[in-house]
Amino acid sequence: MPRSPQTETAVLGALSVQPMTGYALRAAIVETLGHFWHESFGQIYPALARAEAAGHVRRATAGRTSGQAFELTDEGRERLRDLLREPADPTPPRNGLLLRLFFGAAIGPDDCLAMVREAGERAAGAAERLDALHAEVLDETDPGAPYRALTVEYGRAIARAQRDWAERAAAVLDGLRD
Amino acid sequence: MPRSPQTETAVLGALSVQPMTGYALRAAIVETLGHFWHESFGQIYPALARAEAAGHVRRATAGRTSGQAFELTDEGRERLRDLLREPADPTPPRNGLLLRLFFGAAIGPDDCLAMVREAGERAAGAAERLDALHAEVLDETDPGAPYRALTVEYGRAIARAQRDWAERAAAVLDGLRD
DNA sequence: TATGTCATGTAACTGGTTACATGATTGC
DNA sequence: GCAATCATGTAACCAGTTACATGACATA
Numbered sequence: 001m002p003r004s005p006q007t008e009t010a011v012l013g014a015l016s017v018q019p020m021t022g023y024a025l026r027a028a029i030v031e032t033l034g035h036f037w038h039e040s041f042g043q044i045y046p047a048l049a050r051a052e053a054a055g056h057v058r059r060a061t062a063g064r065t066s067g068q069a070f071e072l073t074d075e076g077r078e079r080l081r082d083l084l085r086e087p088a089d090p091t092p093p094r095n096g097l098l099l100r101l102f103f104g105a106a107i108g109p110d111d112c113l114a115m116v117r118e119a120g121e122r123a124a125g126a127a128e129r130l131d132a133l134h135a136e137v138l139d140e141t142d143p144g145a146p147y148r149a150l151t152v153e154y155g156r157a158i159a160r161a162q163r164d165w166a167e168r169a170a171a172v173l174d175g176l177r178d
Numbered sequence: 179m180p181r182s183p184q185t186e187t188a189v190l191g192a193l194s195v196q197p198m199t200g201y202a203l204r205a206a207i208v209e210t211l212g213h214f215w216h217e218s219f220g221q222i223y224p225a226l227a228r229a230e231a232a233g234h235v236r237r238a239t240a241g242r243t244s245g246q247a248f249e250l251t252d253e254g255r256e257r258l259r260d261l262l263r264e265p266a267d268p269t270p271p272r273n274g275l276l277l278r279l280f281f282g283a284a285i286g287p288d289d290c291l292a293m294v295r296e297a298g299e300r301a302a303g304a305a306e307r308l309d310a311l312h313a314e315v316l317d318e319t320d321p322g323a324p325y326r327a328l329t330v331e332y333g334r335a336i337a338r339a340q341r342d343w344a345e346r347a348a349a350v351l352d353g354l355r356d
Numbered sequence: 357t358a359t360g361t362c363a364t365g366t367a368a369c370t371g372g373t374t375a376c377a378t379g380a381t382t383g384c
Numbered sequence: 385g386c387a388a389t390c391a392t393g394t395a396a397c398c399a400g401t402t403a404c405a406t407g408a409c410a411t412a
Contacts, residue, residue, distance in 0.1 A: 004398085004400090006272070006277070009278075010277060013277070013284075016281065016284065021362080021363065021364090023361095023362055023363050024363095033280065036271050036272075036273040036276040037272060037273065037276070038271055041401080041402085042365090042366085042367095042403095045365055045366090046365090046366090049365090077284075080281070080284060081284055084278050084281055084282075084284055085285055087293075088274025088275050088277070088278060089274060090274065091273075092216035093213070093214050094184070094216060095214040095215065095266075095332075096184060096266025096267060096268070097266050098214040098329045098333075099187060099188060099191070099211070099214065099215050099266070100262050101332075102191070102211065102214075102326055103187075103262055104322070104328075105321045106191075106194060106255075106259055107262045107263055112325070115265075115266070143283045144281070144282075146350060146354060147279055147281070147282035147283050147290070150347045150350060150351075151276045151279050153343060153346070153347070154273075154279075154340075154343050157343045158336060158340070160339070161335045161336055161339035162335075162336070165331060165332050165336075169328045169331070173328075176324060182370080182371060185371090199390080199392090200391070200392065200393090201389095201392075202390090202391090217372090218372060218373050219374085220372075220374075221371090221372070223392065223394090246391095270400095
Protein backbone atom coordinates (compact mmCIF):
# COMPACT_ATOMS: atom_id res chain seq x y z
CA MET A 1 0.00 0.00 0.00
CA PRO A 2 2.13 2.86 -1.23
CA ARG A 3 1.33 6.28 0.09
CA SER A 4 4.27 8.54 -0.46
CA PRO A 5 3.43 12.13 -1.27
CA GLN A 6 5.79 11.84 -4.20
CA THR A 7 3.56 9.35 -5.97
CA GLU A 8 0.62 11.59 -5.22
CA THR A 9 2.48 14.53 -6.73
CA ALA A 10 3.22 12.64 -9.92
CA VAL A 11 -0.37 11.44 -10.26
CA LEU A 12 -2.02 14.78 -9.58
CA GLY A 13 0.56 16.55 -11.70
CA ALA A 14 -0.09 14.33 -14.70
CA LEU A 15 -3.84 14.77 -14.31
CA SER A 16 -3.38 18.54 -14.17
CA VAL A 17 -2.28 18.42 -17.80
CA GLN A 18 -5.39 16.56 -18.90
CA PRO A 19 -7.93 14.06 -17.53
CA MET A 20 -6.98 10.44 -18.16
CA THR A 21 -7.76 6.89 -17.21
CA GLY A 22 -5.42 5.11 -14.84
CA TYR A 23 -4.03 3.18 -17.73
CA ALA A 24 -3.25 6.30 -19.72
CA LEU A 25 -1.82 7.88 -16.58
CA ARG A 26 0.71 5.16 -16.30
CA ALA A 27 1.67 5.54 -19.95
CA ALA A 28 1.99 9.30 -19.50
CA ILE A 29 4.25 8.90 -16.49
CA VAL A 30 6.47 6.47 -18.34
CA GLU A 31 6.63 8.53 -21.51
CA THR A 32 6.85 12.13 -20.42
CA LEU A 33 8.22 11.85 -16.90
CA GLY A 34 10.27 8.77 -17.67
CA HIS A 35 13.68 10.34 -17.85
CA PHE A 36 13.57 11.54 -14.27
CA TRP A 37 10.68 9.75 -12.61
CA HIS A 38 9.28 6.28 -12.17
CA GLU A 39 6.10 4.82 -10.75
CA SER A 40 5.48 1.13 -10.76
CA PHE A 41 2.18 -0.15 -12.02
CA GLY A 42 0.86 -1.23 -8.65
CA GLN A 43 1.07 2.27 -7.26
CA ILE A 44 -1.11 4.13 -9.72
CA TYR A 45 -4.51 2.68 -8.86
CA PRO A 46 -4.16 2.78 -5.09
CA ALA A 47 -2.93 6.37 -5.39
CA LEU A 48 -5.92 7.24 -7.55
CA ALA A 49 -8.29 5.56 -5.11
CA ARG A 50 -6.84 7.56 -2.23
CA ALA A 51 -6.99 10.77 -4.23
CA GLU A 52 -10.62 10.06 -5.05
CA ALA A 53 -11.45 9.39 -1.40
CA ALA A 54 -9.76 12.67 -0.48
CA GLY A 55 -11.80 14.52 -3.09
CA HIS A 56 -8.76 15.53 -5.11
CA VAL A 57 -9.91 13.66 -8.15
CA ARG A 58 -13.24 12.62 -9.63
CA ARG A 59 -14.34 10.25 -12.37
CA ALA A 60 -15.18 12.36 -15.37
CA THR A 61 -18.75 11.98 -16.54
CA ALA A 62 -17.77 12.58 -20.14
CA GLY A 63 -19.13 9.96 -22.51
CA ARG A 64 -16.35 7.44 -22.67
CA THR A 65 -17.35 3.97 -23.69
CA SER A 66 -14.69 2.11 -21.76
CA GLY A 67 -12.83 3.13 -18.67
CA GLN A 68 -13.42 6.36 -16.87
CA ALA A 69 -11.06 9.27 -17.14
CA PHE A 70 -10.09 10.88 -13.85
CA GLU A 71 -9.95 14.65 -13.60
CA LEU A 72 -8.59 16.98 -10.96
CA THR A 73 -11.07 18.77 -8.73
CA ASP A 74 -10.41 22.28 -7.44
CA GLU A 75 -9.27 20.74 -4.14
CA GLY A 76 -6.95 18.51 -6.14
CA ARG A 77 -5.44 21.48 -7.90
CA GLU A 78 -4.92 23.14 -4.52
CA ARG A 79 -3.39 19.97 -3.14
CA LEU A 80 -1.02 19.75 -6.10
CA ARG A 81 0.23 23.28 -5.49
CA ASP A 82 0.89 22.41 -1.84
CA LEU A 83 2.75 19.25 -2.79
CA LEU A 84 4.86 21.04 -5.37
CA ARG A 85 5.93 23.60 -2.82
CA GLU A 86 7.06 20.97 -0.33
CA PRO A 87 10.79 20.34 -0.35
CA ALA A 88 11.82 17.28 -2.34
CA ASP A 89 13.17 14.55 -0.11
CA PRO A 90 16.47 13.62 -1.70
CA THR A 91 16.72 10.00 -2.78
CA PRO A 92 19.67 8.32 -1.08
CA PRO A 93 22.28 7.61 -3.73
CA ARG A 94 22.80 4.04 -4.92
CA ASN A 95 24.99 3.79 -7.94
CA GLY A 96 25.69 0.15 -8.68
CA LEU A 97 28.30 0.94 -11.30
CA LEU A 98 30.37 3.05 -8.91
CA LEU A 99 30.02 0.47 -6.16
CA ARG A 100 31.56 -2.10 -8.47
CA LEU A 101 34.20 0.24 -9.78
CA PHE A 102 35.25 1.29 -6.28
CA PHE A 103 36.30 -2.29 -5.57
CA GLY A 104 37.36 -2.78 -9.17
CA ALA A 105 40.86 -3.93 -8.28
CA ALA A 106 39.31 -7.20 -7.08
CA ILE A 107 38.09 -8.11 -10.58
CA GLY A 108 40.61 -6.30 -12.74
CA PRO A 109 40.40 -3.70 -15.50
CA ASP A 110 38.82 -5.83 -18.21
CA ASP A 111 35.51 -6.43 -16.46
CA CYS A 112 35.45 -2.83 -15.31
CA LEU A 113 36.07 -1.60 -18.81
CA ALA A 114 33.10 -3.56 -20.10
CA MET A 115 30.82 -2.04 -17.46
CA VAL A 116 32.04 1.48 -18.07
CA ARG A 117 31.68 1.15 -21.84
CA GLU A 118 28.13 -0.11 -21.49
CA ALA A 119 27.24 2.74 -19.14
CA GLY A 120 28.82 5.18 -21.58
CA GLU A 121 26.73 3.86 -24.44
CA ARG A 122 23.55 4.12 -22.42
CA ALA A 123 24.41 7.70 -21.50
CA ALA A 124 25.22 8.59 -25.09
CA GLY A 125 21.88 7.18 -26.22
CA ALA A 126 20.05 9.11 -23.54
CA ALA A 127 21.85 12.31 -24.52
CA GLU A 128 20.72 11.88 -28.12
CA ARG A 129 17.12 11.18 -27.19
CA LEU A 130 17.08 14.21 -24.92
CA ASP A 131 18.53 16.39 -27.66
CA ALA A 132 15.60 15.41 -29.86
CA LEU A 133 13.13 15.95 -27.04
CA HIS A 134 14.63 19.34 -26.34
CA ALA A 135 14.07 20.47 -29.89
CA GLU A 136 10.42 19.41 -29.57
CA VAL A 137 9.84 21.24 -26.30
CA LEU A 138 11.32 24.44 -27.70
CA ASP A 139 8.55 24.45 -30.30
CA GLU A 140 5.84 24.41 -27.66
CA THR A 141 4.38 27.69 -26.55
CA ASP A 142 2.13 27.01 -23.56
CA PRO A 143 3.07 28.51 -20.17
CA GLY A 144 4.46 25.19 -18.93
CA ALA A 145 6.89 24.75 -21.81
CA PRO A 146 9.88 26.67 -20.33
CA TYR A 147 9.65 24.59 -17.15
CA ARG A 148 9.56 21.35 -19.05
CA ALA A 149 12.48 22.52 -21.16
CA LEU A 150 14.53 22.98 -17.99
CA THR A 151 13.95 19.40 -16.96
CA VAL A 152 15.07 18.18 -20.36
CA GLU A 153 18.16 20.37 -20.18
CA TYR A 154 18.98 18.86 -16.82
CA GLY A 155 18.71 15.33 -18.11
CA ARG A 156 20.82 16.23 -21.10
CA ALA A 157 23.53 17.86 -19.00
CA ILE A 158 23.77 14.79 -16.76
CA ALA A 159 23.74 12.36 -19.68
CA ARG A 160 26.53 14.26 -21.41
CA ALA A 161 28.59 14.37 -18.23
CA GLN A 162 28.17 10.61 -17.83
CA ARG A 163 29.03 9.94 -21.43
CA ASP A 164 32.18 12.07 -21.29
CA TRP A 165 33.26 10.59 -17.98
CA ALA A 166 32.80 7.08 -19.35
CA GLU A 167 35.09 7.91 -22.23
CA ARG A 168 37.82 9.22 -19.94
CA ALA A 169 37.36 6.33 -17.52
CA ALA A 170 37.63 3.82 -20.36
CA ALA A 171 40.95 5.35 -21.37
CA VAL A 172 42.26 5.08 -17.82
CA LEU A 173 41.11 1.47 -17.47
CA ASP A 174 42.62 0.60 -20.80
CA GLY A 175 45.91 1.97 -19.49
CA LEU A 176 45.65 -0.33 -16.47
CA ARG A 177 45.49 -3.42 -18.65
CA ASP A 178 49.11 -3.55 -19.91
CA MET B 179 14.83 -8.24 6.58
CA PRO B 180 16.94 -6.85 3.80
CA ARG B 181 18.66 -9.32 1.52
CA SER B 182 19.62 -7.56 -1.66
CA PRO B 183 22.89 -8.60 -3.23
CA GLN B 184 23.76 -4.93 -3.42
CA THR B 185 23.93 -4.58 0.34
CA GLU B 186 25.97 -7.75 0.45
CA THR B 187 28.35 -6.30 -2.12
CA ALA B 188 28.85 -3.14 -0.12
CA VAL B 189 29.44 -5.05 3.12
CA LEU B 190 31.85 -7.60 1.69
CA GLY B 191 33.57 -4.91 -0.32
CA ALA B 192 34.19 -2.74 2.71
CA LEU B 193 35.49 -5.72 4.67
CA SER B 194 37.84 -6.57 1.82
CA VAL B 195 39.73 -3.38 2.58
CA GLN B 196 40.20 -4.27 6.22
CA PRO B 197 38.43 -6.22 9.01
CA MET B 198 36.02 -4.10 11.03
CA THR B 199 33.22 -4.28 13.54
CA GLY B 200 29.68 -3.72 12.33
CA TYR B 201 29.77 -0.29 13.81
CA ALA B 202 32.94 0.69 11.99
CA LEU B 203 31.53 -0.85 8.84
CA ARG B 204 28.61 1.48 8.93
CA ALA B 205 30.91 4.46 9.44
CA ALA B 206 33.12 3.33 6.58
CA ILE B 207 30.16 3.00 4.23
CA VAL B 208 28.92 6.46 5.13
CA GLU B 209 32.33 8.09 4.87
CA THR B 210 34.04 6.48 1.93
CA LEU B 211 31.11 5.18 -0.12
CA GLY B 212 28.83 8.00 0.91
CA HIS B 213 28.89 10.03 -2.25
CA PHE B 214 27.45 7.24 -4.34
CA TRP B 215 26.11 4.64 -1.95
CA HIS B 216 23.88 4.37 1.08
CA GLU B 217 23.03 1.65 3.56
CA SER B 218 20.67 2.26 6.42
CA PHE B 219 21.72 1.17 9.87
CA GLY B 220 19.25 -1.66 10.17
CA GLN B 221 20.71 -3.45 7.17
CA ILE B 222 24.30 -3.86 8.25
CA TYR B 223 23.89 -6.37 11.09
CA PRO B 224 21.41 -8.65 9.35
CA ALA B 225 23.65 -8.63 6.29
CA LEU B 226 26.65 -9.52 8.44
CA ALA B 227 24.71 -12.30 10.14
CA ARG B 228 23.74 -13.75 6.78
CA ALA B 229 27.28 -13.46 5.50
CA GLU B 230 28.55 -15.23 8.60
CA ALA B 231 25.99 -18.01 8.20
CA ALA B 232 27.10 -18.41 4.59
CA GLY B 233 30.74 -18.61 5.65
CA HIS B 234 31.71 -15.45 3.80
CA VAL B 235 32.76 -13.70 6.95
CA ARG B 236 34.11 -14.74 10.33
CA ARG B 237 34.63 -13.01 13.65
CA ALA B 238 38.30 -12.22 13.95
CA THR B 239 39.96 -13.80 16.94
CA ALA B 240 42.46 -10.97 17.22
CA GLY B 241 42.68 -9.55 20.73
CA ARG B 242 40.16 -6.76 20.66
CA THR B 243 38.76 -5.76 23.98
CA SER B 244 35.35 -4.60 22.81
CA GLY B 245 33.35 -5.73 19.84
CA GLN B 246 34.55 -8.26 17.37
CA ALA B 247 35.94 -7.29 14.03
CA PHE B 248 34.59 -9.24 11.09
CA GLU B 249 36.96 -10.39 8.41
CA LEU B 250 36.42 -11.87 4.97
CA THR B 251 37.06 -15.57 4.52
CA ASP B 252 38.42 -16.96 1.27
CA GLU B 253 34.86 -17.93 0.31
CA GLY B 254 33.84 -14.36 1.06
CA ARG B 255 36.52 -13.00 -1.23
CA GLU B 256 35.31 -15.36 -3.92
CA ARG B 257 31.72 -14.31 -3.34
CA LEU B 258 32.69 -10.64 -3.57
CA ARG B 259 34.32 -11.19 -6.95
CA ASP B 260 31.17 -12.90 -8.20
CA LEU B 261 28.99 -10.08 -6.93
CA LEU B 262 31.18 -7.42 -8.48
CA ARG B 263 30.96 -9.10 -11.85
CA GLU B 264 27.17 -9.22 -11.78
CA PRO B 265 25.52 -6.44 -13.75
CA ALA B 266 24.34 -3.54 -11.64
CA ASP B 267 20.58 -3.26 -11.57
CA PRO B 268 19.90 0.34 -12.47
CA THR B 269 18.00 2.28 -9.80
CA PRO B 270 14.79 3.69 -11.27
CA PRO B 271 15.15 7.47 -11.45
CA ARG B 272 13.25 9.60 -8.95
CA ASN B 273 14.31 13.20 -9.03
CA GLY B 274 12.03 15.23 -6.79
CA LEU B 275 13.40 18.54 -7.99
CA LEU B 276 12.64 17.77 -11.63
CA LEU B 277 9.20 16.44 -10.76
CA ARG B 278 8.39 19.78 -9.16
CA LEU B 279 10.00 21.80 -11.89
CA PHE B 280 8.12 19.91 -14.61
CA PHE B 281 4.85 21.20 -13.18
CA GLY B 282 6.49 24.46 -12.15
CA ALA B 283 3.96 26.62 -13.99
CA ALA B 284 1.44 25.69 -11.27
CA ILE B 285 3.47 27.41 -8.56
CA GLY B 286 5.29 30.07 -10.54
CA PRO B 287 8.93 31.02 -11.06
CA ASP B 288 9.72 32.33 -7.58
CA ASP B 289 9.27 29.05 -5.74
CA CYS B 290 11.03 27.21 -8.53
CA LEU B 291 13.92 29.61 -8.40
CA ALA B 292 14.38 28.98 -4.70
CA MET B 293 14.47 25.21 -5.25
CA VAL B 294 16.90 25.45 -8.13
CA ARG B 295 19.21 27.78 -6.25
CA GLU B 296 19.28 25.46 -3.27
CA ALA B 297 20.03 22.48 -5.47
CA GLY B 298 22.77 24.47 -7.16
CA GLU B 299 24.38 25.30 -3.86
CA ARG B 300 24.29 21.69 -2.76
CA ALA B 301 25.90 20.64 -6.02
CA ALA B 302 28.57 23.32 -5.76
CA GLY B 303 29.41 22.18 -2.25
CA ALA B 304 29.60 18.57 -3.37
CA ALA B 305 31.87 19.53 -6.26
CA GLU B 306 34.25 21.26 -3.89
CA ARG B 307 34.34 18.36 -1.46
CA LEU B 308 35.00 15.96 -4.30
CA ASP B 309 37.79 18.15 -5.62
CA ALA B 310 39.50 17.85 -2.25
CA LEU B 311 38.86 14.12 -2.10
CA HIS B 312 40.25 13.71 -5.57
CA ALA B 313 43.52 15.35 -4.60
CA GLU B 314 43.75 12.93 -1.68
CA VAL B 315 43.12 9.83 -3.76
CA LEU B 316 45.74 10.85 -6.30
CA ASP B 317 48.34 10.67 -3.51
CA GLU B 318 47.49 7.06 -2.76
CA THR B 319 49.54 4.36 -4.43
CA ASP B 320 47.87 1.03 -3.70
CA PRO B 321 46.44 -1.00 -6.59
CA GLY B 322 42.89 0.10 -5.76
CA ALA B 323 43.63 3.82 -5.94
CA PRO B 324 43.02 4.34 -9.68
CA TYR B 325 39.61 2.69 -9.40
CA ARG B 326 38.62 4.81 -6.44
CA ALA B 327 39.83 7.89 -8.28
CA LEU B 328 37.44 7.08 -11.14
CA THR B 329 34.49 7.02 -8.78
CA VAL B 330 35.48 10.41 -7.39
CA GLU B 331 35.86 11.79 -10.89
CA TYR B 332 32.38 10.56 -11.73
CA GLY B 333 30.87 12.26 -8.71
CA ARG B 334 32.71 15.43 -9.53
CA ALA B 335 31.60 15.44 -13.15
CA ILE B 336 27.97 15.02 -12.14
CA ALA B 337 28.18 17.63 -9.39
CA ARG B 338 29.69 20.15 -11.78
CA ALA B 339 27.04 19.45 -14.39
CA GLN B 340 24.32 19.97 -11.80
CA ARG B 341 25.90 23.15 -10.52
CA ASP B 342 26.25 24.62 -14.00
CA TRP B 343 22.74 23.62 -15.00
CA ALA B 344 21.35 25.22 -11.85
CA GLU B 345 23.03 28.46 -12.77
CA ARG B 346 21.56 28.47 -16.26
CA ALA B 347 18.15 27.39 -14.99
CA ALA B 348 18.15 30.17 -12.41
CA ALA B 349 18.77 32.69 -15.16
CA VAL B 350 15.86 31.32 -17.19
CA LEU B 351 13.52 31.34 -14.20
CA ASP B 352 14.58 34.84 -13.29
CA GLY B 353 13.56 35.87 -16.79
CA LEU B 354 10.12 34.29 -16.26
CA ARG B 355 9.40 36.41 -13.19
CA ASP B 356 7.90 39.84 -13.82
C1' DT C 357 -14.42 -15.64 -33.32
C1' DA C 358 -9.97 -14.88 -32.09
C1' DT C 359 -6.36 -11.63 -31.02
C1' DG C 360 -4.60 -7.63 -29.23
C1' DT C 361 -4.89 -3.76 -26.52
C1' DC C 362 -7.20 -0.98 -23.09
C1' DA C 363 -8.51 -1.09 -18.48
C1' DT C 364 -8.86 -1.99 -13.31
C1' DG C 365 -7.49 -3.87 -9.58
C1' DT C 366 -5.31 -7.07 -5.63
C1' DA C 367 -2.07 -10.00 -2.97
C1' DA C 368 2.22 -11.53 -1.88
C1' DC C 369 6.60 -10.35 -1.53
C1' DT C 370 11.07 -7.79 -1.36
C1' DG C 371 13.64 -4.14 0.15
C1' DG C 372 14.67 -0.46 3.19
C1' DT C 373 14.05 2.81 7.28
C1' DT C 374 13.20 4.21 11.96
C1' DA C 375 12.85 3.80 16.51
C1' DC C 376 13.83 1.37 20.26
C1' DA C 377 16.42 -1.55 23.75
C1' DT C 378 20.60 -2.77 25.71
C1' DG C 379 25.19 -3.01 27.33
C1' DA C 380 30.54 -2.45 27.15
C1' DT C 381 34.58 0.57 27.02
C1' DT C 382 37.11 4.80 27.25
C1' DG C 383 38.43 9.17 28.89
C1' DC C 384 37.71 12.71 32.10
C1' DG D 385 31.66 7.89 39.05
C1' DC D 386 29.80 10.02 34.89
C1' DA D 387 29.36 11.09 30.11
C1' DA D 388 30.38 10.06 25.60
C1' DT D 389 30.88 6.96 22.27
C1' DC D 390 31.45 2.29 20.65
C1' DA D 391 28.86 -1.68 19.78
C1' DT D 392 25.02 -5.10 18.71
C1' DG D 393 20.86 -6.13 17.71
C1' DT D 394 15.35 -6.35 16.97
C1' DA D 395 10.55 -5.06 15.81
C1' DA D 396 7.42 -2.44 13.61
C1' DC D 397 6.72 0.03 9.80
C1' DC D 398 6.73 2.09 5.20
C1' DA D 399 7.56 1.94 0.30
C1' DG D 400 7.75 -0.23 -3.93
C1' DT D 401 7.60 -4.25 -7.30
C1' DT D 402 5.81 -8.30 -9.48
C1' DA D 403 2.72 -11.45 -10.69
C1' DC D 404 -1.70 -12.59 -11.05
C1' DA D 405 -6.86 -12.28 -12.03
C1' DT D 406 -10.38 -10.31 -14.59
C1' DG D 407 -12.99 -8.33 -18.17
C1' DA D 408 -14.41 -4.80 -21.93
C1' DC D 409 -13.79 -3.22 -26.52
C1' DA D 410 -11.93 -2.91 -31.27
C1' DT D 411 -10.61 -4.97 -35.43
C1' DA D 412 -9.14 -8.28 -38.63
